[in-house]
Structure formats: structure tokens, C-alpha cells
Amino acid sequence: MAFEPPRRLVRALGETAPQGDDWLEKLPETAQQAVAVRELTVERVQVPGGRSSLVVLVRQADGTPAVLKLAPRRARPESERAALAHWGGLGAVQLLEPFTTEGVLLLERLHPDVSVRSLPESKALLEAAGTLRRLWVEPPADENAHRFETVAERTGRQAEAMRAGAEAEPELAPLVDAALAAREELLASPPEHHLLHGTFRQSKVLAGERMPWLAVGPDPVVGECAFDLARLVRDRVEDLIASPSGSATTRRRVKRLAESLEVDQDRLRGWTLFRAVESGVRAHRVGREKDAELLLEFAGWL
Numbered sequence: 001m002a003f004e005p006p007r008r009l010v011r012a013l014g015e016t017a018p019q020g021d022d023w024l025e026k027l028p029e030t031a032q033q034a035v036a037v038r039e040l041t042v043e044r045v046q047v048p049g050g051r052s053s054l055v056v057l058v059r060q061a062d063g064t065p066a067v068l069k070l071a072p073r074r075a076r077p078e079s080e081r082a083a084l085a086h087w088g089g090l091g092a093v094q095l096l097e098p099f100t101t102e103g104v105l106l107l108e109r110l111h112p113d114v115s116v117r118s119l120p121e122s123k124a125l126l127e128a129a130g131t132l133r134r135l136w137v138e139p140p141a142d143e144n145a146h147r148f149e150t151v152a153e154r155t156g157r158q159a160e161a162m163r164a165g166a167e168a169e170p171e172l173a174p175l176v177d178a179a180l181a182a183r184e185e186l187l188a189s190p191p192e193h194h195l196l197h198g199t200f201r202q203s204k205v206l207a208g209e210r211m212p213w214l215a216v217g218p219d220p221v222v223g224e225c226a227f228d229l230a231r232l233v234r235d236r237v238e239d240l241i242a243s244p245s246g247s248a249t250t251r252r253r254v255k256r257l258a259e260s261l262e263v264d265q266d267r268l269r270g271w272t273l274f275r276a277v278e279s280g281v282r283a284h285r286v287g288r289e290k291d292a293e294l295l296l297e298f299a300g301w302l
Contacts, residue, residue, distance in 0.1 A: 003031035003045060005054055012051035015286040016074065023072040027054060031070055034104045040068060046112050050217060053077070057112065065109035066096055076219060077103045082146030083195060083220035091134030092197075092215045093206075107216075110206040116213055117202040121236065124202050125253070128232055129260055131205050131213050132197065139195040139222050148195065151223025152187050158278045159183060165281040172281060175299055179277035182270040186224075191264070196221050196228040202235045226263045230271035233257060234298055241294050247301040273302040 005027055013024060031054060035042055039061040046055040046067075053071035060066050071077040084095040084107075094108035116127045139148055159180055166176040197204070198219040208214040221227070233253055240246040254272065258265040280295030 003028045003054065003056070006045065006047045006049040008048040008051060009054060013072065018074070021072070027070065030104075031056065031068070034068060034070060034101060037100070038068075038106060040066070053217075055112070057109065060096075067093075067107040067109050067112075069105040069107060071103055071105075073103060076149075077105060079146065079148060079220050080218050081105055082140075082148070083197075083218050086140055086145075086195060087135060087137070089210075089214075091131055091211075092218065093208075094210075108208070108214075110208045110214055110216065112206060114207040115203045116205040116207075117235075121239075125232070125235070125257065126260075127213050128200075128202050128205050128235075129229075129257060131215050132200055132228060132232065133261055135197050135200075135215060135218075136194045136225050136228070139193070148220050148222045150193075151190070151196075151221055151227050154198075154221055155183055155187075155274065155278075158282075161285070162278055162281050165285055169284065172284070172296070175277050175296060176281065179274045179299070183274050186226075186267060186270050186274075190224045191267075192224050193222055194225060196223060196225070198228065199231065200228055201231050224267070225261065226258075226267040227271045227275075229257055229261060229263055229268055230275045233268065233272045234276055234295070237294050237298050241297055246298075250298070250301050269302055273299055276302070 005024060010024060035058065040058040043057040043059065046057060049055050052075040053069050056068040058066050058068050069077075071080075081095060081099065084092055085098060089108070093110060096106045096108060100106070116124045116131070119127060140146070162176050162180065166173040197215055198221040199217065200215065204217050205213050205215055233250070234240070240250055243249060254269050255265055257263070258268045276295050276299040280292045280299060283289075283295060284292035
């Protein structure tokens with residue numbers, strides 16, 4: 001079959017593609033080779049799919065359903081592979097092969113169209129938080145194991161881009177300054193260093209067979225748990241912004257999530273501020289103005 005990348009993937013990768021990158025052009029051929037070498041039967045490409053990878057629903061030679069995932073190097077698929085191997089299926093989708101081809105992962109099939117986001121909001125937050133807790137483990141101790149990026153390293157790169165954005169758009173400066181100040185304070189005394197999902201939200205938790213809910217699509221990082229939980233705080237941000245009580249709801253959500261997962265409330269608020277401003281500035285930079293406005297208004301509540 002033809003492996004046509006979904007529009008969402010083409011648009012998202014187009015925003016971040018370095019000069020001369022040809023991963024999308026080679027993707028159909030790469031996918032064909034990945035299917036052939038594993039003797040897979042293709043059912044369909046998952047649409048709309050993700051923003052950083054092609055996801056294909058397949059069956060293995062023995063008929064077992066699986067997922068074939070292909071991602072460019074800049075999406076850090078080898079970090080995802082290493083994290084999934086370390087978790088070993090506890091709280092996250094199971095990796096079905098340790099390594100065959102760089103940037104190609106064969107994964108356990110979950111229910112791709114049923115995420116925890118389909119639940120009522122309070123129930124969704126509860127289930128998502130419970131799933132996230134299972135992922136917070138010590139990183140590999142083996143010196144020869146994959147080295148994961150740290151929160152300090154990742155947010156350091158992001159901080160540079162945020163400063164550049166504030167210089168180009170001075171109206172962003174107050175929020176950027178507040179977010180950067182929060183980062184500096186938080187990095188001064190991290191309470192723990194665990195392996196984190198890195199990009200956790202409700203849509204990253206899918207229904208499974210061996211467990212009710214399992215996380216997918218990590219961009220793993222090592223650092224404190226509050227950093228990981230911060231992205232979950234702003235889930236369904238469009239609903240929060242539309243609500244007359246959105247600001248109060250956000251404060252209650254921070255308190256509830258911090259208490260349920262035994263995370264310091266002030267640290268969770270600080271990382272939520274940083275991550276919301278970072279995402280808002282990035283959305284503004286690539287022309288997604290509606291997203292930028294929502295995120296920056298949300299950040300202003302914190």
C-alpha cells in the first residue's frame with residue numbers, strides 16, 4: 001500500500017524541519033522496507049496520527065496485532081525505544097523488538113482511537129495521573145545504557161528560544177521573564193531525578209488489553225516529577241479558557257494533582273508556568289496564533 005503521511009504530520013514536521021531534511025520524502029520507501037523486513041501485514045495508517053511520527057497499524061506474521069512507528073532523528077526515537085525498554089510495559093506500551101532499524105519501533109497494539117481524554121474530565125485526570133505515577137522510576141544505572149537528556153538540558157535549549165522570542169516580540173517579555181526566573185529557581189534544588197515521560201497529556205494514554213490504560217509517545221527526560229506533571233495541568237486548555245471560572249479551576253487542578261501525586265504544589269505551578277510560556281512562544285514563532293493566545297492567557301493565570 002502507499003504510505004501517505006497524514007497532513008498533521010506533514011504540517012508539524014514542516015515547522016521544525018532543518019534545511020535540507022528529506023525524511024518525509026523518503027518516508028514511503030522507509031515504511032515499505034520496515035514492513036517487508038518484519039513480514040508485516042498493513043491494515044492502515046493511523047489518521048490524524050501524531051505530530052512527529054508515522055503510525056501504522058499492522059499484523060505480525062503470526063497474526064498478532066501491532067503498531068509500526070517511524071520517526072525522524074530529531075524526534076529522538078532512540079530515546080523513546082530506550083525508555084520503553086526500561087519501563088518494560090509497566091505503565092507504558094510494550095516494545096516488541098529491542099532494536100532492528102534506527103527510527104523504527106514495533107510496538108504492542110493498543111486501542112488507538114480510545115484515549116483517556118474520552119472520559120469525563122475529573123475521571124480522565126485521575127486515570128492519567130495514575131498512569132504517570134507508574135512511569136516515574138530510577139533511570140538506568142548501567143553506564144553503557146542510553147543517556148537520557150536532563151530537564152536542565154532540554155529547558156536550557158528552550159530558554160534560549162524563549163529569550164529570542166521575547167526580543168523579537170517585546171510584549172512577550174513579562175511572561176518570558178517570569179517563566180525563566182521560575183526555571184532558574186526550580187533547577188537550583190531538584191528534589192529527585194527520575195525517568196520521566198517528557199510530553200505527557202491525556203491523549204498520550206490509550207486503552208489497552210493487558211492494562212486498562214497505557215502511556216504512549218514518550219519524549220523521555222530525566223529530572224523531577226513536577227516537570228512531567230506540569231503538561232497535564234493544562235490539558236483541555238481551550239475549555240479552561242472558555243470557562244468563566246477557568247482561572248479558579250486551574251488553581252484547583254494544580255492543588256489536586258500535586259496532592260494526589262505527592263508533588264510540591266509550588267514547584268508544579270512553576271514548571272506549569274514555564275512549559276505553558278515555552279509552548280506559547282513556540283506556537284507564536286511558527287504562526288499558530290490561536291494556540292499561542294490560549295497558552296499565554298493560561299500562563300497569565302499562574
